[in-house]
Amino acid sequence: MIRVLMFALIPITLLWVPAEAGFGIDPVLSNVTGPSFPVTVVITPAGNGDVLEDLGATLTVVVLDLNGSPVVGLPRQDVWIDDPGDGSLRMCAGGAIADHDTDATGATTFTGALAGGGYSNEIRVFVSGLMLVGAPVAVQIISPDYDASRRVDLSDVGEFALDWSAGVAGRSDFVADGFLNLADVGRFASAYGEVCGP
Numbered sequence: 001m002i003r004v005l006m007f008a009l010i011p012i013t014l015l016w017v018p019a020e021a022g023f024g025i026d027p028v029l030s031n032v033t034g035p036s037f038p039v040t041v042v043i044t045p046a047g048n049g050d051v052l053e054d055l056g057a058t059l060t061v062v063v064l065d066l067n068g069s070p071v072v073g074l075p076r077q078d079v080w081i082d083d084p085g086d087g088s089l090r091m092c093a094g095g096a097i098a099d100h101d102t103d104a105t106g107a108t109t110f111t112g113a114l115a116g117g118g119y120s121n122e123i124r125v126f127v128s129g130l131m132l133v134g135a136p137v138a139v140q141i142i143s144p145d146y147d148a149s150r151r152v153d154l155s156d157v158g159e160f161a162l163d164w165s166a167g168v169a170g171r172s173d174f175v176a177d178g179f180l181n182l183a184d185v186g187r188f189a190s191a192y193g194e195v196c197g198p
Contacts, residue, residue, distance in 0.1 A: 047115035070106025091116035092196035117145025
């Protein structure tokens with residue numbers, strides 16, 4: 001009976017990894033820093049929107065484990081940007097992942113353009129499926145893909161027309177000058193027909 005019990009416990013023992021072994025990502029200790037001022041970023045399904053670095057909106061993420069030690073070499077695909085869980089954004093495959101694997105300090109960055117659609121007043125960073133805890137990043141996302149279908153089509157033309165007729169810039173102020181004007185029409189038109197890449 002004792003021998004049977006020992007063999008039954010072996011798989012359980014092998015699956016258990018103590019926290020002090022340094023495994024696991026801590027979404028509270030891990031952190032993201034970004035712009036110290038609110039920034040509006042235009043994204044498009046093909047990734048032809050604003051470049052974060054050009055707007056002074058570079059994001060730096062430091063990934064720490066349960067002991068507060070850096071998680072080194074975490075693949076960049078495991079660190080991504082998304083909405084806070086309300087479905088307001090739909091990012092394209094690979095369109096919102098970090099620039100590089102985490103370095104010796106557990107850090108990686110987001111500096112380029114994002115690919116996707118939708119509208120959100122806040123973004124969050126996710127690491128291996130865990131949303132990092134803490135204040136939201138001061139970045140607002142707008143897109144000519146209003147309905148987050150990951151394509152800019154006739155339904156989006158209707159949304160742009162609604163904003164135009166109401167004279168409300170907000171989500172349609174693609175040139176970030178506080179006004180809805182022909183410059184915004186041009187930027188919307190240049191994105192028309194875009195879809196997520198392969």
